[in-house]
Every structure is written in structure tokens, then in C-alpha cells.
Amino acid sequence: MTTKLYYQDSEISSAVVQVIDSGKDQNGYYVILDQSCFYPEGGGQPADTGEIGPAKVWTVQSVNGEIRHYTDTELPKERFSAQLDEQRRWDHMQQHAGQHLLSALFEDTLGLKTQSFHLGKERVTIDLDLDTATKKQLQEIEKKANELIGQALPISTSWVTSEKANTLNLRKPPVVDGDIRLVEIEGIDLNACGGTHPKTTAEIGLLKIISTEKNKGGMRVYFLCGNRAMQYFDFLVETTDQLVVQLNAPATELTQAAETLLAEKTAASKTIKNLQEQLLNLEAKTIVPKNHLIQEIFENRSIKELQQLARLVITQHSAATALFISSTEDDMRFVCAKGIDAPGDMREVLKQLLALTDGKGGGNAQFAQGGGKTTESPIAFLTVFQEALKNFM
Numbered sequence: 001m002t003t004k005l006y007y008q009d010s011e012i013s014s015a016v017v018q019v020i021d022s023g024k025d026q027n028g029y030y031v032i033l034d035q036s037c038f039y040p041e042g043g044g045q046p047a048d049t050g051e052i053g054p055a056k057v058w059t060v061q062s063v064n065g066e067i068r069h070y071t072d073t074e075l076p077k078e079r080f081s082a083q084l085d086e087q088r089r090w091d092h093m094q095q096h097a098g099q100h101l102l103s104a105l106f107e108d109t110l111g112l113k114t115q116s117f118h119l120g121k122e123r124v125t126i127d128l129d130l131d132t133a134t135k136k137q138l139q140e141i142e143k144k145a146n147e148l149i150g151q152a153l154p155i156s157t158s159w160v161t162s163e164k165a166n167t168l169n170l171r172k173p174p175v176v177d178g179d180i181r182l183v184e185i186e187g188i189d190l191n192a193c194g195g196t197h198p199k200t201t202a203e204i205g206l207l208k209i210i211s212t213e214k215n216k217g218g219m220r221v222y223f224l225c226g227n228r229a230m231q232y233f234d235f236l237v238e239t240t241d242q243l244v245v246q247l248n249a250p251a252t253e254l255t256q257a258a259e260t261l262l263a264e265k266t267a268a269s270k271t272i273k274n275l276q277e278q279l280l281n282l283e284a285k286t287i288v289p290k291n292h293l294i295q296e297i298f299e300n301r302s303i304k305e306l307q308q309l310a311r312l313v314i315t316q317h318s319a320a321t322a323l324f325i326s327s328t329e330d331d332m333r334f335v336c337a338k339g340i341d342a343p344g345d346m347r348e349v350l351k352q353l354l355a356l357t358d359g360k361g362g363g364n365a366q367f368a369q370g371g372g373k374t375t376e377s378p379i380a381f382l383t384v385f386q387e388a389l390k391n392f393m
């Protein structure tokens with residue numbers, strides 16, 4: 001049985017330990033210690049990481065009543081000094097204690113119960129049973145939480161029997177049998193919890209609600225505490241500073257500057273579209289059929305543009321049949337079209353053109369388009385086109 005140093009004092013971050021057992025399971029090599037400051041994953045709090053002698057501990061899990069420290073190398077049954085990743089643990093304690101505070105305030109002021117808690121690498125969330133909290137209420141809860149942090153309320157732990165626990169007004173009934181570990185934030189929260197916590201609320205540092213979203217009939221609340229909240233603030237400041245430079249506006253006018261920019265972009269897009277249409281119209285006028293035949297080869301033009309151009313041209317020349325080809329580095333695209341007075345079926349022409357590629361296409365008797373990869377030159381397509389048209393003469 002491993003002595004749980006993290007329950008004796010949550011601030012113990014190193015110890016001399018004896019490996020009393022070791023093994024390998026589906027997670028890899030692990031060791032069991034006589035005593036450990038490593039918290040095993042549980043109750044929403046992630047596992048500690050760190051080092052035991054020469055080995056790195058990458059996770060710690062409770063398996064069949066054992067605390068297994070998973071290491072990157074095998075360790076002999078010897079004594080080693082063990083060291084936690086202190087920053088990681090401190091971060092977990094700040095988020096975890098912040099969650100106690102937040103859940104207590106949601107329940108006691110708004111009657112909203114916390115269904116679950118998730119402490120991720122970046123995000124920290126609680127899921128409330130209802131999504132009734134308003135923005136103003138969220139702000140009030142955040143303000144109250146930070147007031148309680150400022151009061152440095154003691155956070156204490158104790159052990160009671162499950163019979164005793166049942167007589168106490170715990171926030172939620174304990175999920176384990178036997179002795180129950182209680183965590184109390186003086187005057188605010190009394191709860192069964194197996195996690196690690198700082199000694200007073202002051203050590204949470206600060207609590208910031210980041211955002212909320214609807215979640216399965218309830219509300220998911222994203223929040224950050226302590227150093228994480230500060231890091232997020234740093235990120236926001238950095239982002240704002242960059243935008244201030246890019247948009248050439250003070251932070252207070254950024255939203256307005258972005259709106260102006262977007263409006264300008266919409267107007268510019270409209271202008272570009274109009275100009276493109278005018279250009280295509282002008283280009284179409286320069287394309288003149290020879291013996292009712294139009295054949296044009298382009299580079300890197302979109303199929304949409306080819307279609308627009310073909311429509312304009314055959315509208316002007318009702319007896320003409322046209323083939324527009326655009327080659328890119330990778331493929332060949334083409335549009336075949338005929339005016340209303342021209343003979344033939346463009347689907348037949350398309351079929352023969354597509355035979356030169358690995359691609360697909362479609363259309364109707366007047367207008368068809370397609371393309372694909374090919375090793376043939378555009379000239380080969382023109383030849384096939386001319387041959388195909390002979391069938392309609």
C-alpha cells in the first residue's frame with residue numbers, strides 16, 4: 001500500500017521513495033512505491049507527471065487499488081528521489097479549487113447543479129444542469145468568486161466514515177464506500193473530493209469565465225483560474241496589440257475598424273465582379289468565328305470563366321460552334337457550346353474529348369463542359385473537336 005503524500009500535504013513535490021513492486025501492462029512499464037507525491041488521475045483532475053530517479057513518469061493511474069506510476073524505462077526495486085512537475089500540479093490545483101468555488105456559487109445563488117467537470121490541457125469546463133444563467137448573473141458569479149478568492153478562505157480536508165458523511169449536508173453524495181475524504185472551503189463548500197487543493201482560496205489567484213455554450217439541455221461554462229487565466233489574458237493582449245497595428249486603430253475602436261474594413265471588402269468584391277463581367281463582354285466581342293467555328297486555347301482559366309465566355313460568344317454567333325480550352329499544369333478543362341442555329345449535340349462532342357483525359361463532365365445538347373488529367377496537347381483536343389463536328393454536317 002502506497003502512502004499518499006499528496007493527501008498529507010498537497011504542496012509536497014518531492015520525496016525519497018522505494019520501488020516496492022514493478023510490472024508492465026497495456027500502458028507500459030510501471031512501478032509501485034512505498035510513498036508517493038504523484039496524484040493519480042481521478043475526479044476530473046489529471047495525473048501528475050515528473051521523474052523517479054532516471055525515469056520519466058508520464059502518467060499515474062489507480063489500478064485495482066494500486067497506484068501505478070508509468071515510466072518511460074524499467075526501474076529496479078531500489079530507492080530513488082522522486083520529483084513532480086510542480087507547475088503542472090499547481091495549475092491543476094488552481095483550476096480544481098476554482099471549480100469548487102464556481103460550482104458552489106452556481107448552486108447556492110442560482111440553484112444550478114454541476115453535472116461534470118473537465119480539466120483539459122487548455123480548456124477547463126463545468127457542465128450545469130440548466131442553461132438559464134444570464135450574462136449578468138454570470139458576471140455577478142465571477143465577481144463573487146473573485147471576492148472569495150480575495151478573502152483567502154481556508155481550504156481544509158478531513159476523513160469521515162460513510163455513515164458520518166451521510167449525516168452531513170454534502171453538495172453531492174459520495175461515490176465511494178468506506179472512509180470519505182471531505183474538502184471544505186470555509187463557509188462556502190463542503191464536498192467529498194479526492195483531488196488536491198491549495199490551502200486557501202487566495203492561491204486560486206483569480207477566476208475568469210471565458211464563455212458559455214448550450215450543452216445537452218444545460219450550459220457548459222468555460223473558465224480559467226490563476227496562471228492559466230493570466231496566460232489567456234496575455235494572449236488576448238498580444239492579439240489586440242497586433243490588431244491595433246494591422247487595423248491602425250486604438251483598441252477601443254477595433255470593432256468599428258473591422259466593420260469598416262469588411263464593408264470595404266464587400267464593395268470591392270462587387271466592383272471586381274462588375275469589372276470582370278465587362279472584361280468578359282469585351283473579350284467575347286473580339287472572338288469571331290471562322291466557318292462557324294470558334295476555337296480558343298487559354299492557360300489557367302477557371303471552368304466558370306470559360307462557361308461565361310462561351311455563353312456570351314454563342315449568343316452573339318447563333319450559327320457557330322465553340323470549343324474553349326484552358327490548360328493548367330495538372331489538367332485540361334474545356335467547354336463546348338453551340339449557338340441555337342448550329343447543328344449537333346455537344347454531349348457527343350464532350351464524350352470524345354473526355355476520352356483523351358481521365359476526367360468527367362456533363363451538359364446538354366447546346367452546352368457541355370468537362371476536364372481531367374491528360375498527356376495530350378490542346379491541339380489534339382482541337383483535332384478531335386473538328387472531327388466530331390463533321391458527324392453533324
Ligand SMILES: [Zn+2]
Nearest residue numbers: 096183193195
Ligand atoms: Zn476537489
